[in-house]
Amino acid sequence: MIVPTAGAALLITWQTRHIKSELLHNxxxxxxxCANAYWMLTEFYSKDDSLRYYAVIPFSLGLIVIAYYYIGNFEKKYFKSKNSTL
Structure with a gap:
């Protein structure tokens, strides 16, 4: 189930590449x-429990992408509204 799920997500990401907000969310x-797939595979096939904690890397990258989008939007709105009142 990993391949169809990842494939669908990549396809949707490719289709929305021209819309910045959609692209970053996708x-x-x-x-x-990817983080969930890695975690699932290490749970099923690895005897070393410490390997599953590496799933935090792609999960964190996803959070960074979302934070980049929302912080950038906040700054744009904040500075636009602050400059318009001057």
Missing amino acids: IAVVFWI
């Missing part, structure tokens, strides 16, 4: 799907 979703 990139985050792709990272989260």
Whole structure:
């Protein structure tokens, strides 16, 4: 089930590449799907429990992408409204 899920997420990401907000959200979703897939595979096939904690890397990358989008939008709105009142 990993391949169709990741494939669908990548396809949707590719289709929305021209809309910045959609693109960044879908990139985050792709990272989260990768994190979940990695975690699931290490749970099923690895005897070393410490390997599953590496799933935090793609999950964190997804959070960074979302934070980049929302912090950038906040700054644009804040500075636009602050400059318009001057």
